[in-house]
Amino acid sequence: MTTSASVPAGSDDAIDRGGTVTDRLVDANAQYAAEFADPGMDARPVLHVAIVACMDARLDLHAALGLELGDCHTIRNAGGVVTDDVIRSLTISQRALGTRSIVLIHHTNCGLESLTEEFRHELEMEVGQRPAWAVESFRDVDQDVRQSMQRVRTSPFLLHNDDVRGFVFDVKTGLLREVDAS
Numbered sequence: 001m002t003t004s005a006s007v008p009a010g011s012d013d014a015i016d017r018g019g020t021v022t023d024r025l026v027d028a029n030a031q032y033a034a035e036f037a038d039p040g041m042d043a044r045p046v047l048h049v050a051i052v053a054c055m056d057a058r059l060d061l062h063a064a065l066g067l068e069l070g071d072c073h074t075i076r077n078a079g080g081v082v083t084d085d086v087i088r089s090l091t092i093s094q095r096a097l098g099t100r101s102i103v104l105i106h107h108t109n110c111g112l113e114s115l116t117e118e119f120r121h122e123l124e125m126e127v128g129q130r131p132a133w134a135v136e137s138f139r140d141v142d143q144d145v146r147q148s149m150q151r152v153r154t155s156p157f158l159l160h161n162d163d164v165r166g167f168v169f170d171v172k173t174g175l176l177r178e179v180d181a182s
Contacts, residue, residue, distance in 0.1 A: 041070045043097055049073070050093040052148070053105040054080035058171045061105070073099060079112040079144070080105055081136040082151040091157040100160045104148050105176070107169040112137045141168050145179040153181075 050073040053061055061067065061074060073093045075086055082104070093099045115137040124130040138144040145166035153161045167176040 039069065045070065045072045045093075045097065045099055047071045047101075048099050049101040049103060050075060050090055050099045051103045051105060052076075052080055052082060052086055052090070053169075054078065054107055054110060056107055056110065056171070059105070059107060059169060064169065064174060064176070073097070079110060079136055079138070080107075080148070081112075081144070082148040083133070083136070087151070087155050087157060090152065091155075094159050095157075101163040102152055102158075102161075102165075104145060104152070104164070104166040105169050106141050106145050106148075106166070108141065108171050110138075110141065113139060113141070142179050146181060149179075149181050 047067075049071070051061060051065075052075045053059055055076040055078055062069075062071075073089075075089045075093075077083065077086065090099075090102060112135070115135055117135050117137065119135045119137070120131050145168060149164055149166045152158060152164050155161070164181075166179045166181070168179060169176055
């Protein structure tokens with residue numbers, strides 16, 4: 001089911017003209033590129049921070065945190081869960097690109113709160129193959145943030161685990177609430 005909140009503005013026009021949402025995005029990129037000037041930045045984040053957050057479309061991390069282009073590395077997935085692939089990205093971020101701080105951001109009203117690992121079984125029944133990945137669903141967002149912090153702090157691949165902080169973003173107020181690691 002598609003809601004107006006999940007469809008980019010103007011996408012109906014693109015679809016009505018025989019295009020797709022992707023066509024609209026490509027058109028927008030052409031306009032962006034026409035005015036683009038190479039900022040001359042290095043790939044190393046200016047603030048030496050990596051942010052791991054949920055992919056939820058309601059989270060505008062740059063606006064919510066007062067960030068500018070080049071300030072941070074942003075790693076996003078369903079739930080903002082610290083998976084092996086997130087550890088891979090954080091390891092590259094730290095060891096090759098100089099980040100030192102890690103900020104974890106989960107949020108209220110997350111879709112993973114309504115899923116279970118049964119989702120994998122349903123996929124297996126539908127497509128004939130069980131996904132190798134875990135859903136990583138949860139019921140307690142604070143506990144999930146704590147678990148993510150623990151995964152970061154105990155990874156042998158990360159050089160810097162002394163500045164790891166976790167937060168819950170409230171999708172109704174836009175405020176961050178810090179989660180105590182213990």
